[in-house]
Amino acid sequence: MDNLDQLLAEYYKAPEIFQAGRYWKAYEAKIISEIKRADIGQIRSGKYPIFSTFGFSDLVYRYHPNMLLHEKLIKKIIRKLFVADRAILPYSLKLADIREMAYNNCLLQGQLAGAKSIAEIEASTYGNPADLFEIDGRKYTMQFLNYYVRFCFVQKVLHLKGNETIVELGSGSGFQVEILKKMYPDLTVLCFDLPAPLYLCEQYLSNVLGDTTVIKSTQTMNVVDLNEFIKSGKVYLFGNWKFPLLKQFEFNLFWNAASFGEMELDIVSNYLSYIKENCHSIYLLQSRNGKESSKSAGVLTPIKFSDYNSMLSDFKLIKESDAFEAHRRMSQNGGYFQAIWQKINNYGLPDNICIN
Numbered sequence: 001m002d003n004l005d006q007l008l009a010e011y012y013k014a015p016e017i018f019q020a021g022r023y024w025k026a027y028e029a030k031i032i033s034e035i036k037r038a039d040i041g042q043i044r045s046g047k048y049p050i051f052s053t054f055g056f057s058d059l060v061y062r063y064h065p066n067m068l069l070h071e072k073l074i075k076k077i078i079r080k081l082f083v084a085d086r087a088i089l090p091y092s093l094k095l096a097d098i099r100e101m102a103y104n105n106c107l108l109q110g111q112l113a114g115a116k117s118i119a120e121i122e123a124s125t126y127g128n129p130a131d132l133f134e135i136d137g138r139k140y141t142m143q144f145l146n147y148y149v150r151f152c153f154v155q156k157v158l159h160l161k162g163n164e165t166i167v168e169l170g171s172g173s174g175f176q177v178e179i180l181k182k183m184y185p186d187l188t189v190l191c192f193d194l195p196a197p198l199y200l201c202e203q204y205l206s207n208v209l210g211d212t213t214v215i216k217s218t219q220t221m222n223v224v225d226l227n228e229f230i231k232s233g234k235v236y237l238f239g240n241w242k243f244p245l246l247k248q249f250e251f252n253l254f255w256n257a258a259s260f261g262e263m264e265l266d267i268v269s270n271y272l273s274y275i276k277e278n279c280h281s282i283y284l285l286q287s288r289n290g291k292e293s294s295k296s297a298g299v300l301t302p303i304k305f306s307d308y309n310s311m312l313s314d315f316k317l318i319k320e321s322d323a324f325e326a327h328r329r330m331s332q333n334g335g336y337f338q339a340i341w342q343k344i345n346n347y348g349l350p351d352n353i354c355i356n
Contacts, residue, residue: 003202003218004035007195007239010221014241017270020194023262023291023299027053031196040203044127044141054197055173058129058141060095096133102145102326103135109149113156118148121182124208145326147179150257150338154283155183157319157340162186163232164252167279169193169240169271170259174201177235178208189235190226190251192243202237209235243274250278257285258336264300265307272311282315284308285323285338305337315341 011018020028027050034050043051044058052059089098106118123144125132131141154160162184171177171191180187193201198217206214217237223229226249230236238245254275260268275282290302309317320339323330330336 003216004032004195004199006221007199007217008032010239011195011241014239017267018241018243021262021264021267021299022297024194026297028194028196035196035199040200041126042128043200043204044129046130051200054170054193054200055143055175056127056200058127058131058143060130098327099133099140099142100135102142103140105326106145106148106152109152113152114159115152115155116183118145121179124178126207127204142326143173143175144179147175149324149326150176150285151179151183153319153321153338154253154255154340158253158281160184160187160253164188165190165230165232166253166255167192167246167251167275168255169243170197170256171201172197172259174205174208176255176257177201177205181209181213181235186233188230188232190230190238190246191236192238192240194240198237198239205235205237243271246274246278248278251275252280254279254282256283257338258287260284260308261287261291261303262299263303265303268303269311276312276314280343282312282341283338284341285336288335288337305339308339312341314344316344317341 031050031053034048038048038051042048043056046059048056051057103118109115110117118140119136119138122138123129123132123141125139129141129143131143132139134140160183163186164184165188166180167190168176169192171193174191177189177191180189191198191201191205202214202216206216213233213235215234215236217239220229220236220238220242223238223242223245226245230249260271263271286303286305286308288305290299290304292298293300293302318340320337323336323338
């Protein structure tokens with residue numbers, strides 16, 4: 001816990017603009033308390049539900065949202081009713097069918113994006129994921145497949161070569177970084193987050209990618225110049241209050257998925273102010289009409305798609321669509337979007353377009 005305590009001490013000294021907004025304030029103390037008593041080797045088992053708030057949600061699919069019964073219990077009830085072959089899901093689907101459909105969708109998305117196939121990689125088992133299953137001899141979770149689909153959306157548009165530098169704010173579980181590094185081992189990735197999720201992300205990625213690849217937050221805490229510190233092919237963990245270091249650091253892609261929406265507009269605007277000059281492309285996956293808000297909870301003012309577009313006036317929106325997971329739309333009625341913006345060059349065109 002020494003690492004976490006050090007992170008917290010630095011975080012509490014940071015300017016208020018880098019402190020958690022009202023949405024995350026509701027979780028912060030509870031998450032820290034849970035981490036201090038948790039068995040890190042069980043973080044994906046479902047034993048600590050609060051960790052699902054930032055991505056550790058490798059839980060087994062539930063057949064009905066109101067039943068909350070374990071799959072084995074459902075089967076036991078069915079056997080007692082002498083209807084062992086009765087379908088629980090529509091169209092006689094079984095859990096294995098959903099997993100296979102999600103996997104096949106990943107195969108297709110990978111082909112369309114020109115990406116390394118999902119069949120060539122597999123999920124880590126660190127953290128004892130409850131939703132672990134095998135297809136063609138390789139291990140997967142639904143979350144692993146979901147993050148692969150996000151990668152394919154980006155790859156299809158940006159055609160990453162594998163030597164780029166990517167900055168992710170709100171890395172959460174680290175599952176996206178795992179996918180990125182399994183796609184392209186030579187990518188350089190900088191992860192920024194609040195202390196609690198950063199601590200667990202660090203534990204996860206160190207075990208999945210190895211200590212020689214992951215540069216921990218204790219090693220980055222006193223960094224003052226990224227240009228002198230960053231080495232190609234590594235994954236770096238930074239506290240979110242170190243974000244201003246990016247002001248003088250050029251990189252290829254900024255990545256934020258489902259965390260900007262949990263912040264206030266001034267906090268998001270502050271983060272973007274540090275990257276807009278030196279970042280070539282931006283990928284966002286967010287709630288289209290903003291996250292939940294009330295007088296006492298949630299965000300104070302929901303951020304909508306139009307707000308992101310306005311804040312990125314120096315960038316051109318080149319691709320936008322509803323956001324999908326491997327087996328479904330992320331929410332009904334297009335509730336989440338994913339989009340890519342690219343920096344406008346001196347010709348008024350996105351950076352990746354050349355003038356002949």
